[in-house]
Amino acid sequence: MVIIRRLCIYALLIIGAVVFIIPLVWMISTALKPIEQTMTMPPTWVPYQLYTDHNGVKEPVRPGERIEQPSLVVQEQGAGQKRIVPVGLIREGQLVVVSSPGKESRRPVIVIEEIPATPDAPWIKVFPEGETGAEWKVVPVASMSRNVSPRWGNFYKAVKAMKCFGLYLKNTLLLCVLTVIGTVSSSALAAYGFSRIEWRGRDQLFVLALATMMVPFPVVMVPLYCLFKWLGWIGTLRPLWVGSFFAGAFNVFLLRQFFRSIPRDLSEAARIDGCSEFRIFWQIILPLCKPALMVVGLFQFMATWNDFLGPLIYLTDQQDFTLALGLQFFQSQHGGTEWNYLMAASTLVALPIIALFFFTQKSFIEGISMTGLKG
Amino acid sequence: MTRNERRRLLLGLAFVSPWVIGFLAFTAYPLIASIYYSFCDYDVLTEPVWIGSLNYRDMFTDKVFWISLKNTFCFAAVSLPLGLVISLLIAVLLNQPVKGRSVFRTVYFIPSLVPIVATCMIWLWILNGEFGLLNYGLSFLGLKGPQWLSDPLWTKPSLVLMALWGVGNTIVIYLAALQDVPRALYESAEIDGASFRQKLWHITIPIISPVIYFNLIMGIIGSLQVFAQAFIMLGGGGPNRSALFYAVYLFQNAFKYRQMGYACAMAWILFLIILCLTWLATVVTRKHIYYGGE
Numbered sequence: 001m002v003i004i005r006r007l008c009i010y011a012l013l014i015i016g017a018v019v020f021i022i023p024l025v026w027m028i029s030t031a032l033k034p035i036e037q038t039m040t041m042p043p044t045w046v047p048y049q050l051y052t053d054h055n056g057v058k059e060p061v062r063p064g065e066r067i068e069q070p071s072l073v074v075q076e077q078g079a080g081q082k083r084i085v086p087v088g089l090i091r092e093g094q095l096v097v098v099s100s101p102g103k104e105s106r107r108p109v110i111v112i113e114e115i116p117a118t119p120d121a122p123w124i125k126v127f128p129e130g131e132t133g134a135e136w137k138v139v140p141v142a143s144m145s146r147n148v149s150p151r152w153g154n155f156y157k158a159v160k161a162m163k164c165f166g167l168y169l170k171n172t173l174l175l176c177v178l179t180v181i182g183t184v185s186s187s188a189l190a191a192y193g194f195s196r197i198e199w200r201g202r203d204q205l206f207v208l209a210l211a212t213m214m215v216p217f218p219v220v221m222v223p224l225y226c227l228f229k230w231l232g233w234i235g236t237l238r239p240l241w242v243g244s245f246f247a248g249a250f251n252v253f254l255l256r257q258f259f260r261s262i263p264r265d266l267s268e269a270a271r272i273d274g275c276s277e278f279r280i281f282w283q284i285i286l287p288l289c290k291p292a293l294m295v296v297g298l299f300q301f302m303a304t305w306n307d308f309l310g311p312l313i314y315l316t317d318q319q320d321f322t323l324a325l326g327l328q329f330f331q332s333q334h335g336g337t338e339w340n341y342l343m344a345a346s347t348l349v350a351l352p353i354i355a356l357f358f359f360t361q362k363s364f365i366e367g368i369s370m371t372g373l374k375g
Numbered sequence: 376m377t378r379n380e381r382r383r384l385l386l387g388l389a390f391v392s393p394w395v396i397g398f399l400a401f402t403a404y405p406l407i408a409s410i411y412y413s414f415c416d417y418d419v420l421t422e423p424v425w426i427g428s429l430n431y432r433d434m435f436t437d438k439v440f441w442i443s444l445k446n447t448f449c450f451a452a453v454s455l456p457l458g459l460v461i462s463l464l465i466a467v468l469l470n471q472p473v474k475g476r477s478v479f480r481t482v483y484f485i486p487s488l489v490p491i492v493a494t495c496m497i498w499l500w501i502l503n504g505e506f507g508l509l510n511y512g513l514s515f516l517g518l519k520g521p522q523w524l525s526d527p528l529w530t531k532p533s534l535v536l537m538a539l540w541g542v543g544n545t546i547v548i549y550l551a552a553l554q555d556v557p558r559a560l561y562e563s564a565e566i567d568g569a570s571f572r573q574k575l576w577h578i579t580i581p582i583i584s585p586v587i588y589f590n591l592i593m594g595i596i597g598s599l600q601v602f603a604q605a606f607i608m609l610g611g612g613g614p615n616r617s618a619l620f621y622a623v624y625l626f627q628n629a630f631k632y633r634q635m636g637y638a639c640a641m642a643w644i645l646f647l648i649i650l651c652l653t654w655l656a657t658v659v660t661r662k663h664i665y666y667g668g669e
Contacts, residue, residue, distance in 0.1 A: 009471050016465060017482045023540060026508050027497045039506050186393035193390025199383045209394060212402050216600055216649060218625050218642040222412060222635045223405035226419060246397020277386050306490040308603045313630065324492040328607055331496060339500055346493040353488050368544060369551030
């Protein structure tokens with residue numbers, strides 16, 4: 001009985017985990033495929049490379065149309081293009097073209113090759129991999145082999161297709177650095193003032209700070225836009241980082257919880273020794289709160305990296321875009337066809353955050369748990 | 376006020392000054408300006424013109440406004456309870472003594488880390504009607520999947536699916552709360568022969584009820600403001616305006632039609648709705664939330 005229950009738990013957890021991870025596997029798998037392998041049903045999971053095995057020489061090829069009935073490769077007399085036509089369309093060495101019912105024209109053609117294809121033994125048109133415009137040929141499907149072959153070059157091609165990827169990355173990193181510095185320093189200062197100094201009106205003001213967390217962004221969105229427009233900051237990165245230097249209530253709240261847990265005596269002893277308040281803050285309290293500062297910095301980094309609405313509102317030139325906005329811009333320009341490049345670009349945007357998580361897992365989980373428990 | 380008190384007041388204010396300045400410039404002023412603009416006709420280029428309550432009255436007759444409100448409520452009414460229940464169930468499973476718990480936790484959490492724009496790209500591809508993974512999966516069940524993003528009936532379910540993929544955050548919050556439930560309670564319940572379901576219903580849920588409440592409130596605030604997903608995946612509101620959410624319509628009014636006054640009025644109504652629902656949720660759940668003594 002106990003064993004059955006434990007098996008059920010594992011089964012549920014594993015099914016759930018597979019469902020949660022599949023979209024990411026699918027993203028990476030698509031990112032590594034050539035475009036024709038993205039558009040297959042059933043889908044291809046592992047990117048591969050097709051080869052024709054012709055007289056023992058393996059040659060990498062790209063697949064074209066399949067041929068499932070006896071056909072001929074023909075060329076029109078007078079250097080027309082080579083084409084594949086069903087056997088039935090050739091009569092007496094001439095290609096019969098029915099342009100409309102009853103009307104038909106005949107063109108003389110040269111038969112180059114016979115294709116004994118049937119539905120059970122299909123042939124396929126293949127193009128040599130690499131240069132376009134190279135001569136195609138027709139081979140039996142059975143003579144082909146395939147190897148696992150991820151197209152790592154897709155990442156490079158996606159970056160090139162996005163045009164300003166380097167600038168997007170630079171802007172995003174710049175914003176991340178500025179907002180992390182701004183948030184950590186200003187929130188730490190404010191949280192210190194709200195927790196480790198006794199002054200009149202402190203707690204009332206803190207309640208006001210908490211109340212501001214209730215205000216939804218759309219309420220202040222328009223006036224903020226107008227304010228930044230008046231300052232001439234629209235189309236620059238400034239609206240996206242200046243605000244972070246003025247302590248957001250949520251971070252102040254988180255840090256205050258930490259600061260309060262440090263014994264009072266520590267500050268008192270330092271004061272008696274004649275330490276200035278700022279030195280107590282800088283040299284005694286801050287070093288003790290590194291884990292909390294780390295959490296706040298990490299969350300800010302993520303928030304800036306992921307932010308979409310802010311850049312959408314304030315940025316106007318493509319050169320100023322962040323990665324998030326740049327990715328959306330790329331999709332709006334190239335979306336719907338080049339899924340492999342779109343997924344490669346998405347991987348590049350998502351991967352740094354996931355990597356960051358693996359390096360800082362502990363702070364992360366602690367931080368999120370903290371937000372729930374203290375709320 | 377003694378000299379010492381005054382000194383401390385000045386010191387305190389000096390430390391909190393970044394917040395004070397930020398509050399005045401980026402919260403207090405915009406709040407007041409927003410109220411004022413909501414009573415004006417304002418297109419940013421010319422000075423705002425006072426028009427009284429016209430913006431608010433317009434809302435009542437604006438069909439699109441009501442569509443956006445209905446869409447938003449429909450989305451929230453499905454995604455919020457589903458999200459809360461599914462993440463709680465996963466958290467409860469993860470809280471069992473299973474091997475590889477941290478691996479499972481990581482797997483469930485990672486999707487919520489993926490930047491929203493990248494998430495949208497992944498789901499655009501998964502929901503693709505022709506070559507998408509979801510319809511392929513459905514074909515195993517003998518179902519023919521819909522054109523998720525171009526059929527008005529399926530745009531909202533698409534966004535709900537996407538939202539459920541990102542519940543990792545909520546799972547982690549639940550998990551932290553579950554780990555704080557005293558083991559002794561379970562042990563004594565087991566001695567009395569309580570079943571798994573009884574323990575869940577009579578011990579776990581009451582004890583973590585404050586956290587459920589927290590997630591509920593956060594969920595209300597978040598799901599009524601849903602923007603990026605709908606905007607990125609369905610542009611101007613999707614087929615038949617089926618995914619024109621409140622925040623998307625508000626954004627369009629502000630930055631597409633340049634009706635800043637109307638956008639501000641809409642924002643205030645949204646704020647009121649959020650406040651009302653939060654208040655309602657608090658009143659309804661108050662009796663059921665257990666705040667343990669120290």
